[in-house]
Amino acid sequence: MTDRPDCEEIRELAPELALGTVSGDERAQAMEHLAGCPQCRAVVQEMSDVSDELLLAAPALEPPVGFESRMMERYRFGHRKKPRRVAMILAAAAVLLAAGAGGTYLAVRSDIHFADHYRHVFAAAQGEYFASSPLYSGDRPLGQAFAYQGSPSWVFVVLDGANTAHRYNVKLVTRNGREIPLGTFSRTPGTTSWGRALPVDLRSVWTVRLTPDTGPTLEAEFRHQ
Amino acid sequence: MGQSRRKAQPYHLLWSVSDESLLAAMGSGDSEAAAAFLRRFQARVFGLALTVVRDRGTAEEVAQETFVRAWRHAAAYDSRRGRVSTWLLSITRNLAVDRIRTKRAQPIDPEVLMSMELPSTEPDPERAGMDAHESVRVHRALRTLPAEQRQALLLAAFYGRTAREIAELEDVPIGTVKTRIRTAMIKLRSQLEVTDDR
Numbered sequence: 364m365t366d367r368p369d370c371e372e373i374r375e376l377a378p379e380l381a382l383g384t385v386s387g388d389e390r391a392q393a394m395e396h397l398a399g400c401p402q403c404r405a406v407v408q409e410m411s412d413v414s415d416e417l418l419l420a421a422p423a424l425e426p427p428v429g430f431e432s433r434m435m436e437r438y439r440f441g442h443r444k445k446p447r448r449v450a451m452i453l454a455a456a457a458v459l460l461a462a463g464a465g466g467t468y469l470a471v472r473s474d475i476h477f478a479d480h481y482r483h484v485f486a487a488a489q490g491e492y493f494a495s496s497p498l499y500s501g502d503r504p505l506g507q508a509f510a511y512q513g514s515p516s517w518v519f520v521v522l523d524g525a526n527t528a529h530r531y532n533v534k535l536v537t538r539n540g541r542e543i544p545l546g547t548f549s550r551t552p553g554t555t556s557w558g559r560a561l562p563v564d565l566r567s568v569w570t571v572r573l574t575p576d577t578g579p580t581l582e583a584e585f586r587h588q
Numbered sequence: 589m590g591q592s593r594r595k596a597q598p599y600h601l602l603w604s605v606s607d608e609s610l611l612a613a614m615g616s617g618d619s620e621a622a623a624a625f626l627r628r629f630q631a632r633v634f635g636l637a638l639t640v641v642r643d644r645g646t647a648e649e650v651a652q653e654t655f656v657r658a659w660r661h662a663a664a665y666d667s668r669r670g671r672v673s674t675w676l677l678s679i680t681r682n683l684a685v686d687r688i689r690t691k692r693a694q695p696i697d698p699e700v701l702m703s704m705e706l707p708s709t710e711p712d713p714e715r716a717g718m719d720a721h722e723s724v725r726v727h728r729a730l731r732t733l734p735a736e737q738r739q740a741l742l743l744a745a746f747y748g749r750t751a752r753e754i755a756e757l758e759d760v761p762i763g764t765v766k767t768r769i770r771t772a773m774i775k776l777r778s779q780l781e782v783t784d785d786r
Binding site for chain 1: 614619622623626627630631632634635636638639644647648651652654655656657659660661664665670673674675677678679680681682683685686722723725726727730741742744745746748749750751766769770773774776777780
């Protein structure tokens with residue numbers, strides 16, 4: 364495949380893209396093409412539908428005794444009240460704009476300018492929204508991940524001083540559980556952050572996962588409407 | 589998750605609730621809905637996991653992780669992108685493929701998958717979300733494919749094998765494998781569309 368695959372190449376590759384058996388650079392190049400080509404997206408979607416249906420051919424088999432009770436225990440534990448992790452940066456501006464419409468224009472004028480400024484920022488790169496989410500190691504926040512849905516979409520991670528590892532492997536986990544390698548970076552005394560354009564739509568990303576050379580994995584969850 | 593906490597429903601009534609509603613209720617913390625969702629889908633999820641990883645302990649781990657992801661991400665499920673059943677199974681498949689890649693396990697001959705007993709043509713009411721008709725329909729469509737196309741397709745679809753890996757396994761050129769997979773997918777699309785009564 365050339366650096367910039369054309370529609371014919373992408374359609375040849377569509378079954379393997381749908382099956383998730385295309386790896387690395389080839390997949391990233393295909394995703395870049397698909398982002399700007401609705402016709403090819405439709406072809407890949409058709410193949411993905413077939414790929415999904417295929418899984419129904421596997422037999423239904425009862426899981427081991429106690430599976431249900433073990434799962435329900437995990438479910439109840441997981442649904443204890445905990446703070447919402449994802450903060451939408453523009454939410455505050457939207458609330459303030461709504462207050463302005465209620466007659467308190469002077470009080471929120473600076474915030475309206477703030478929101479207006481962001482509209483210009485979004486217009487520059489077909490942006491839709493920003494999001495941020497803490498990077499957790501277990502229940503401990505050890506940094507922050509910022510993300511932008513636009514063209515291109517991107518993610519930027521910032522680690523705090525408690526992180527001691529030198530090298531991090533960064534992956535995305537999509538809504539379908541697929542893991543997409545994003546790259547690696549080395550942390551030096553002067554470097555605590557790293558960013559990269561996303562090969563997929565930010566809306567399909569659920570988790571940004573950093574696996575260090577030593578120590579526990581860091582994860583930031585993104586959930587979108 | 590942005591959804592109001594629903595009042596728990598009597599257990600028996602939940603079987604008539606749609607997959608989508610059950611998923612949404614589960615995502616909002618309704619443990620009755622979570623139990624019903626689990627019972628509706630656990631055999632399919634475990635069956636697929638075991639088909640791929642071939643070890644009951646590992647298959648249970650994969651099945652558990654599948655359901656954890658399902659309830660964590662229930663709010664982000666988009667019905668326009670597919671049914672709950674296929675969404676859930678695609679999560680299972682990806683997790684299972686990750687496991688066999690980590691352990692470098694060898695996949696079973698996909699013909700074994702085809703020879704497994706077909707599900708009953710009578711849907712089990714307790715698994716309404718995983719309509720047995722769908723499984724039978726896919727099996728029948730697969731049986732119409734030439735063996736070499738079916739083999740290549742199942743190795744890719746169930747075991748995440750790349751065209752290059754299948755070419756090495758079957759000792760044929762990579763171009764031949766790509767053609768087999770592509771031809772098989774196009775035939776299946778046509779078969780499944782023709783018989784699609786959804």
